Amino acid sequence: MNTATRTLKSATAIEKTYRERRSGFLAWAKRHSLDAASAEDALQDAFIQALVNADALSMVEDISGWIFTALRNRVIDLWRRENTKRRAGAVNLSEETIEEIVAGAGLDPHDSFVRTELEEALAVALEALPEEQREIIQAQTINGIAFRELAERTGIPIDTLMSRKRRAMRKLAAALEYWMED
Numbered sequence: 745m746n747t748a749t750r751t752l753k754s755a756t757a758i759e760k761t762y763r764e765r766r767s768g769f770l771a772w773a774k775r776h777s778l779d780a781a782s783a784e785d786a787l788q789d790a791f792i793q794a795l796v797n798a799d800a801l802s803m804v805e806d807i808s809g810w811i812f813t814a815l816r817n818r819v820i821d822l823w824r825r826e827n828t829k830r831r832a833g834a835v836n837l838s839e840e841t842i843e844e845i846v847a848g849a850g851l852d853p854h855d856s857f858v859r860t861e862l863e864e865a866l867a868v869a870l871e872a873l874p875e876e877q878r879e880i881i882q883a884q885t886i887n888g889i890a891f892r893e894l895a896e897r898t899g900i901p902i903d904t905l906m907s908r909k910r911r912a913m914r915k916l917a918a919a920l921e922y923w924m925e926d
Contacts, residue, residue, distance in 0.1 A: 750802035758794045758801065761808045769815055776819050786822060790815035844913065869919035877912035880905055 766787070773783035793814050794801060804810050870878055883889045895902045 747799060751799045754798040754802040754807075755795060757807050758791065758798060758811070761794075761811060762791055765808050765811070769812065772812075773815060773819060776816075778822060782822050783819075786815055786818040789818045865920060866916065869916050872919065873912055873915060877908050877915070880908045881912050881916075884909060 769790070770783060770787050773786050774780055777783035777786060790811050794807070794811050801807060801810060870881065873881065880894070883894050884891075889897075891902045891905050894900075894905055898905075
């Protein structure tokens with residue numbers, strides 16, 4: 745059998761595996777990934793990697809096992825990248841929070857260069873906030889905890905929590921205004 749025939753046969757086996765095993769692979773990836781979008785990306789990456797290596801995979805007996813290993817490795821890579829970002833001080837804020845802060849600073853929230861620089865400046869500005877204000881921002885925007893639930897957990901009145909968040913948002917906007925002038 746020539747190389748082209750082996751590659752075509754392997755690509756056909758990969759496509760068949762995709763149709764038959766995709767939902768199972770995706771379910772596993774969703775259970776082990778950061779979020780559903782990362783799981784889908786990891787799955788697509790694994791199948792693309794298989795197709796790119798179709799010629800080499802013509803010698804592999806268990807293509808679904810090879811694809812699963814590629815998927816598992818990709819999910820591990822995503823976790824490592826996330827852990828590295830977290831250790832480096834990266835902060836994951838919701839789109840709404842970033843847009844609220846950006847608007848408060850008078851910036852265009854859709855400018856990609858500004859957004860990248862903004863995320864770095866926000867990480868620094870968040871660390872500079874007083875602990876009580878930083879905690880409310882993190883609880884609300886990063887962990888998605890509602891004021892009511894946060895008040896129940898901490899015993900701090902909702903009005904106090906809202907006031908802390910307002911002050912924190914003003915300080916973050918002011919820090920970004922200073923960053924803009926710099």
